[in-house]
Amino acid sequence: MARRSGSQTREAIRGAATRLFTERGYAHTSVRDIASLAETDPALVIRHFGSKELLFLDTMHLSIDDEPLLDVPLAELGTRFVEVLLDSDSRSRAIYLAMVQGSGNPQIAARLRDTHENSFVRPLRARMSGADAEERARSAAALVGGLLYALWVVGDQSLAEDRSGLVERYGALLQQLLTP
Template sequence: MTAYDLKMVRRTGEATREEIRTAATRLFRERGFARTSVRDIAALASSNPALVIRHFGTKELLFLETMHLTIDDEPLLNVPPEQLGERFIERLLADDDIRGVYLALVRGSNEAQIKSRLQDIHEKTFVGPLRSRLVGPDADIRARLAAAVIGGLLYALWVVGDEVLVAADPRELVVRYGALLQQILTPSA
């Protein structure tokens, strides 16, 4: 029996599953869906590719299980409405997990289930928290426009890598982009 075989014997099914999940999360965030193989995940998890499939079904299902993007609503809900724009941008840029998950989802969005997850995240992470704070008959469209503006910032920073924005002082981005977002959230009458 090799050292690899001994390691495999000693791990429980749940431990193996968790190691696979951890490896997949890391690789999907670093490389994206298409550039991550089941073999790569298994190798990083010191596992067998067949176990990856046995535990998760497919690479796409494993991706969907590991790639979640959430923003803690609490810091968004405890500020006055006129500070919501800045607070939302501040929370978004302060959370390193958001970047990795967002990029992995965008890169994999040509797959139907991943596109659906991206749409769900857009609705629940961006539109929903904003809409919950808005009033008036146009609250839904303002929340959706605000989410689109947020998506534009993420795209410029993380997909395109706009050098000027990437090098900008994060506080300046929060203030300026927060003001832009605020104009959509609370337009003047």
């Protein structure tokens, strides 16, 4: 095998870590596993990233792409948001699950809180008005978090059997919080 540059090794480690963290989760992925898949030495994983935790934080990013939601009037956002959420790709689901599984680690829990705040609560809050907008945005985040938990962590397939009914019901609940 030809010798790789430091940046090539770093990218190989990053790719291997992304794959393993999304497939196995944080707890079931070791530095040795990552190094083996990247075809490098475990010491290089630590040299390049500092620790397994820092590598996880470097590779696992979850954001709710609200670009398709920017053009939706606030009065229609509840239903549209649930539709976008249900159409999320498997990579988003895998990253969410890896972050939830790793949330016992303080650094990963902090990333999860940051993602919750900056990717969900703040963008919603910015579109809302009223003295209680902050509380409603946080309640909306909790409602959506509960849906993600039921679908992606618990795997409640019966909840998702009637997609249009789920969009209608959850969209209405979310809309009540957004525009009471």
